[in-house]
Amino acid sequence: MKKVAIVGVEGSGKTVMLAGLGELYSHSDENGYFLGPKNYQTASYVAEKIARMRRGEWPMATADDVMQGLDWTLRQRRGDHERPRDVCEVSCLDFAGEVYRAAFGIRQSAPPHLGDEVLKLKDYIRAADGVIVLINLRDVIVRGEHEPRVQEAMWITNGILSFALEERSGRKAPRAAIVLSQADSYADTIKACGGPKGVLAKYLPHVANNYYWLDIMAVSAVDKTVLDDNGNVVPAPDFQPTQLRMIMDWILDDMPVPVRGGASRPAARRPPPAPGRGERPSPQPHAESDWQEPSGLARFFTFRGRRSRGQYWRFIGFSLLGLIIAGARWDDAGVGFFALLMIWPIYSYAVRRLHDMNISGIWLLVAWIPPIGLVLALMMLFRGGTDGPNSYGPKP
Ligand SMILES: Nc1nc2c(ncn2[C@@H]2O[C@H](COP(=O)(O)OP(=O)(O)OP(=O)(O)O)[C@@H](O)[C@H]2O)c(=O)[nH]1
Ligand SMILES: [Mg+2]
Missing domain, CATH: 3.40.50.300 (P-loop containing nucleotide triphosphate hydrolases)
Incomplete structure (x- = not known):
């Protein structure tokens, strides 16, 4: 605002x-x-x-x-x-x-x-x-x-x-x-x-x-x-x-320079606001040709790119379903093994959901502090990504 x-x-x-x-x-x-x-x-x-x-x-x-x-x-x-x-x-x-x-x-x-x-x-x-x-x-x-x-x-x-x-x-x-x-x-x-x-x-x-x-x-x-x-x-x-x-x-003058499109307006005369105060300057757009999303199982293990809100919801849904099926079919050791296997993809999706909002995945390192973790979780579930490409890649 x-x-x-x-x-x-x-x-x-x-x-x-x-x-x-x-x-x-x-x-x-x-x-x-x-x-x-x-x-x-x-x-x-x-x-x-x-x-x-x-x-x-x-x-x-x-x-x-x-x-x-x-x-x-x-x-x-x-x-x-x-x-x-x-x-x-x-x-x-x-x-x-x-x-x-x-x-x-x-x-x-x-x-x-x-x-x-x-x-x-x-x-x-x-x-x-x-x-x-x-x-x-x-x-x-x-x-x-x-x-x-x-x-x-x-x-x-x-x-x-x-x-x-x-x-x-x-x-x-x-x-x-x-x-x-x-x-x-x-x-x-x-x-x-x-x-x-x-x-x-x-x-x-x-x-x-x-x-x-x-x-x-x-x-x-x-x-x-x-x-x-x-x-x-x-x-x-x-x-x-x-x-x-x-x-x-x-x-x-102190607004972030547009991410992309139109002619860019003249460079601001003053330095952009310090992070945490005012609007965050948008990082440079990512060259879409830089990187291709991996296919197959590999796409559950990468920390690059972006995941949309819908993709994230589906992933969470399938993970919970998997856990319920594992609980019904396997003993505690089996469920524990399944949960261990899911840790990496859960982090991968969380990092990429943050990327979708143009937020660095590094924030997950402090997610164990309850209020921060809760805010991040709610954002990942409910907040849409940025329009068009951002510094982490094209819109998913
Ligand atoms: N020539 C010229 N006159 C202007 C211009 N802008 C305002 N004025 C003059 O200044 C007067 C006041 O402008 P307003 O915008 O009504 O001023 P205000 O600050 O809203 O005034 P209040 O509502 O009384 O507080 C106008 O009636 C015009 O006579 C302008 O760009 N050129
Ligand atoms: Mg007036």
């Missing part, structure tokens, strides 16, 4: 970005990635906001009491004949700016009607693996940090960042990025400052200094804009949220 929190003060661009991401990844990108909505609310939220934007209107400010949960499965298509693989879950919550003010603003306590929302917002940020903090460029460039409204916005933004990056017991701080929104309107200023980092250093120096190690990006959620009758910049009817690929690249 990958939880991405997209957060920011009132008017920072959260709703536009979430809807844009949903729209952009409703089709697969050149590497086959796409977002499958997990429920109707997510699909209709995106459709409604995008339809409004195509009519040349920005979404309404999110109302205090309509916090919207958005849940997608990020999947990857790997060719016409293979099922897409699930990469991770992307879950976001769209809160109203007022809830951020109540949670991180200068008031000492949240107004009673927002108490629950504030708790939910804090849980949302606390549980996130990645936090994207939005700052509206118009606020900092046009209004300037000395305007009271912008000062308050920056105070809240600081509050969000320090809360998100707090190290909590037993858990490292999440990855975080500062994203400057509305880049389409301020492209010249961004260029003149030498990029988004320069904008932050010039207009919000204390944010730039306090959070100098964070990734900083400037994005526009729309690639084409027009002026409406009142002279406001609004999305053009045929806009595309193409620049938001940058956001998805950031989300994917």
